[in-house]
Amino acid sequence: MRKKIVAGNWKMNTLLKEGMELAKAVEKLEKEKTSDALVIIAPPYTHLSRVKDLIQGVKLSAQNCASEEGGAYTGEVSPDMLKSVGVEYVIIGHSERRAYYGEDDEELNKKTKLALSKGLKPIFCCGEVLEEREGGKLYDVIRQQISVGLKDLSKEEMAEVVIAYEPVWAIGTGVVASPEQAQEMHKFIRGLLVELYDDQVAEDMTILYGGSCKPSNAAELFANPDVDGGLIGGASLKAEDFLGIVNAY
Ligand code: PGA
Numbered sequence: 001m002r003k004k005i006v007a008g009n010w011k012m013n014t015l016l017k018e019g020m021e022l023a024k025a026v027e028k029l030e031k032e033k034t035s036d037a038l039v040i041i042a043p044p045y046t047h048l049s050r051v052k053d054l055i056q057g058v059k060l061s062a063q064n065c066a067s068e069e070g071g072a073y074t075g076e077v078s079p080d081m082l083k084s085v086g087v088e089y090v091i092i093g094h095s096e097r098r099a100y101y102g103e104d105d106e107e108l109n110k111k112t113k114l115a116l117s118k119g120l121k122p123i124f125c126c127g128e129v130l131e132e133r134e135g136g137k138l139y140d141v142i143r144q145q146i147s148v149g150l151k152d153l154s155k156e157e158m159a160e161v162v163i164a165y166e167p168v169w170a171i172g173t174g175v176v177a178s179p180e181q182a183q184e185m186h187k188f189i190r191g192l193l194v195e196l197y198d199d200q201v202a203e204d205m206t207i208l209y210g211g212s213c214k215p216s217n218a219a220e221l222f223a224n225p226d227v228d229g230g231l232i233g234g235a236s237l238k239a240e241d242f243l244g245i246v247n248a249y
Contacts, residue, residue, distance in 0.1 A: 003206045005162060005229040006246045007040035007061060008236025011089060017049040023054045025239035030057045034193060035249035037229055040123075042091055043235070045077055049085035061089035061123060064097060067110040079118035081147060089113050091231075093125045093149055095168045105148035112149060115139055116157045123162045123231065124211070126189075130169040146192055155201055162206045163189060164231040170211025172233060179220045179227075182209045186226035215244030222249050 007088030023041060030039045035199060042061035043051050052060055066076035082090060091113065093108040103111075126145040127140040142165070149240045150161065165185050170177050177185075186207045193202035209221050221227055229249070235241040 002204050002228055004035070004037040004249060005040060005206055006037045006166075006241050006242075006249070007042060007089070007091075007162075007208065007229070007231050008017075009042045009158070009210075009231055009233050010044060010064060010236060011096070011233060012044060013237055014043070014047070015051065016047055016121050019043050019159065020050055020054060022239060023047075023051040023058070023067050023236065026242060029239050029243040030246070033243060034247045037246050037248055037249045038090055038116065040245075042089070042123075048082070048087055052086040058091070059089060060087050061091060062087050062120075063091050063094070063119070065090045065092070065115055067107055069114065074237045075162045078180060079120050080209055082120060083118055087120065089121045089123055089162070089211070091125065092122045092166075095125060095127050095166060095171060099168075100108045108149045109151050112161070113153065113157075115203060116153065116160060122175060123208070125164045125166050125231070127166040127168050127211070128173075133167065133169065138185070140145055142185065142189065143192060146189065147195045147196060150196070155197060158193075158197055159204060162208060164208040164210050165189060166210035166231060169213075172212070173222035175211050176212040176214070176221075177209065179224055182221055182227055183224035192227055213245060215241055215248060218245040 040061050042063045062082045066078045092111050097103045115122050128141040132141045190202045206228040208229045208231045213230045214235050232241045
């Protein structure tokens, strides 16, 4: 069965105390939520173990992880380390990681496999930049990102993966994809999963939309048959806005 999910990507925002307050506020509002969507938050690494103690209904995600198990990789954080502080999900391949830190599809595939082997659930991101959309390359880009990034996973592993479609031109810009644009791409992704895996994998896959999602536009995005929730940046930094999106379901 496909899960509905609304996940908050805090990015490099909040100091520890602010992050703890935000987590508490999200947990409180989650208890009163009117939808059955699963609520996930992805605070910065430094906050994870403290935030874990403040949440129950809300699930915990990291924003990234290393592609190596452990050892001499200064500055990296391994999937095992994340597991050891109670993290369940990990965002992999966010467009900011791809663009600013040079993470390519092969490396993201390595991270995804390692995360899965350690019992973390990847929230695997894909998305085209504006020139790619305008140049008509958007489907090729998404096909490449998914077919390489999620290469050689078993069906059982695919059942643990969440996909987030985040058109780069919509991230943090205030320009949200139209419900039609989102549905079109989500449908394409589901079709691609039929091709790469099978009907069951495709049917059960949770596919989130991300990019300037707000309480005011969430309902029309989530009303689409292939949109199973959202990955929320800016609006996840205010508990009321974030839960407003959850309750839009
Ligand atoms: P945004 O970011 O909601 O601020 O556009 C979404 C994301 O990057 O996950």
